[in-house]
Amino acid sequence: MSYVEAAGAPLRKTGHIKLHGPEGFAGMRRAGQLAAQALDLIHEMVGPGVTTDAIDNVVFEFAMDHGALPATLMYRGYRKSVCTSINHVVCHGIPNDKPLREGDIVNVDITLILDGWYGDSSRMFAVGEIPRRAERLLDVTYESMMRGIAAIRPGGHVGDIGAAIQDFVEPFHMSVVRDFCGHGVGQLFHDEPNIVHVGRRGEGPELLPGMIFTVEPMINLGRPHVKVLSDGWTAVTRDRSLSAQFEHTVGVTETGCEIFTLSPKGYHKPVFSSGN
Numbered sequence: 001m002s003y004v005e006a007a008g009a010p011l012r013k014t015g016h017i018k019l020h021g022p023e024g025f026a027g028m029r030r031a032g033q034l035a036a037q038a039l040d041l042i043h044e045m046v047g048p049g050v051t052t053d054a055i056d057n058v059v060f061e062f063a064m065d066h067g068a069l070p071a072t073l074m075y076r077g078y079r080k081s082v083c084t085s086i087n088h089v090v091c092h093g094i095p096n097d098k099p100l101r102e103g104d105i106v107n108v109d110i111t112l113i114l115d116g117w118y119g120d121s122s123r124m125f126a127v128g129e130i131p132r133r134a135e136r137l138l139d140v141t142y143e144s145m146m147r148g149i150a151a152i153r154p155g156g157h158v159g160d161i162g163a164a165i166q167d168f169v170e171p172f173h174m175s176v177v178r179d180f181c182g183h184g185v186g187q188l189f190h191d192e193p194n195i196v197h198v199g200r201r202g203e204g205p206e207l208l209p210g211m212i213f214t215v216e217p218m219i220n221l222g223r224p225h226v227k228v229l230s231d232g233w234t235a236v237t238r239d240r241s242l243s244a245q246f247e248h249t250v251g252v253t254e255t256g257c258e259i260f261t262l263s264p265k266g267y268h269k270p271v272f273s274s275g276n
Helices: 022-043 052-065 132-150 158-172
Strands: 003-005 017-019 083-086 089-091 105-114 117-126 182-184 191-195 212-215 218-220 226-228 235-237 243-245 248-252 257-259
Touching (some): 017 191, 022 052, 022 117, 052 083, 089 105, 089 218, 105 132, 105 243, 117 248, 132 212
Antiparallel strands (some): 182 191, 212 248, 218 243, 248 257
């Protein structure tokens, strides 16, 4: 895998890893914070009886009010502004008019385009009182993402991220989904490199300052296998076990990494956690 300076690269996927300078990091801070603010709004509205269509509408209006565009809207024919993945839905769940129920867990995945930069983040939300096994899944999933992010440093490798996630998750007898991964992002929605959430330390592309990508592990209470439903988007666990995901967009710095999508209100952690 080769690297190119993002400022001189074409605005398309070329097979090269783009290295961004201060302008790119500034753009991603703005876009990432806007996506985080939208997720903060969702935190304050999720509850029994709320529909995922209502969540989608709130995010659309928020984006319009802030001069941004939802990246998923009409992306490859997708017709919603967010993805909402409930219970055994792993990712890419499509909002609809079915109300959320007490005990559900739901991932809301938001990407907003602001001034040409893509802010991409997702969080899990508990709908009322949820089972202890669901609380445990959300805690493990969040911590696995943060351990993956903590492994990012110049001179390291992409495999370090996956290894940190996998080594943390599997002792809990949970599984890491292999079918979906993190990705490069910036002025493209999906770019190089792929960030696989399992791996071996020291393997994969080297991490260099200026790289920007997502870390977004999907963790299942059961086995890691998934299938995509007939709508062409919704991915579910094959064994119908619960699944969870958290996602941050990060940039590699000279000393480690910067997280662009932290919650301004501190809502990024599961709200029921004993440490909150």
